Amino acid sequence: MFNTPLAITPAKAEMVMAALADRFGITKLFRANGDAVAMSEFGFDDSDDAIPDRYYDVVAGVAIIPITGTLVQKSGYMRPVCGMTGYDGIRANLSMALEDDGVQAIMLDIDSGGGEVAGCFDLVDAIYNARGRKPIWAVLSECAYSAAYAIASAADRIIVPRTGGTGSVGVICAHVDFSKALAKEGVTVTMIHYGDRKADGSEYVPLSDAALARFQADVDAMGELFVATVARNRNLSAAKVRDTQATTFLGADGVEIGFADAVMAPDEAFRSLLAELG
Structure with a gap:
């Protein structure tokens, strides 16, 4: 990361630096022009003593929990970092959102090709067992494959875009x-x-x-x-599930097989969730 040429965008480099900050004892990051980099942009708290009340965004009463990239059992972070999301962070965010009085519904914002088996099915059971407490929707942007689909399947509803996918x-x-x-x-x-x-x-x-x-x-x-x-x-x-033989399904094909409930763009799906909440 240091003292070597890199082929990486500045934004991605800042994200990696933020992820490594604690390990290297870094408390502040600055860009070349002297501007400070807000660690909170990447899900890290850069204040001196405050711990954020929420690690997920709440929009119109809906907690949005991001699930992107490679899924791992333990990342140690509450948000996706460096192309990975930890089951530990998803579980913690889910637990907090369920107890959060400011949250009426939960949206799992998923775009992942899957990841580790370890820890996956315990998380899936936790989501499944939370059904009925608050509406839980899996909104794909774009895909939920393999372990990511296992997570999506535990939600009350799965919404996939036309070019998105489910299954595997x-x-x-x-x-x-x-x-x-x-x-x-x-x-x-x-x-x-x-x-x-x-x-x-x-x-x-x-x-x-x-x-x-x-x-x-x-x-x-x-x-x-x-x-x-x-x-x-x-x-x-x-x-029926076994007979799919780990096939992936594009958009409406996933609805037809029973792996999704509707085909909508993510923003349309969010509006649909808000309409259901009234």
Whole structure:
């Protein structure tokens, strides 16, 4: 980040600097012209002693919780930072919005291709169990795929734009085997381990049939959990969800399959939510 050429826009560089500020003991950021950078622009509090009451925006009584980029179990931040959103931040914002007297409804503003399985389904259950307390809408701008769709499915309604997408109800895991490439370069890696299965999945040895079967069983179990969760959330049969085979659906196709409720632009969806609130 420092003392090296970067190909990055100034706005993105400021966001990264804000994210790293605490780690480097930075309390103030300034632009080249001397103007101070407001840390609050990126979801960080730059005041001396005040902690903001809300980490989400409230517009006309609607709490807008942003869910964008890669989803991770723990980011440590309440808002998306550096292209990531943490399930921990989403859960905290949801809890606060549910208890916030100034919030009549909650809008999950989603644009994500998914992320980690760890922590995802606990968050999904928390959103699902909050149904009925306040209206919760998932408004996509543009897409909600995989883990992001799991989150969206827990909302009361899912609104997708014409060019947006839903789906990808599946789980994927990749194994890389460098053993032949290393052997070609004359490099031998010896795995010294206790426990027959300890080295399963190592990139330095070929994946054995037994290890592949074990990993496939884990992926299958997580996939079935995903299918069952979406089926419950969307009131669909598990067979119908499973038969999509992790397909993604564009706009109205998602409504037809049952993965979304309506096709609207995000601003139109927001106005629709306000109209429902009266």
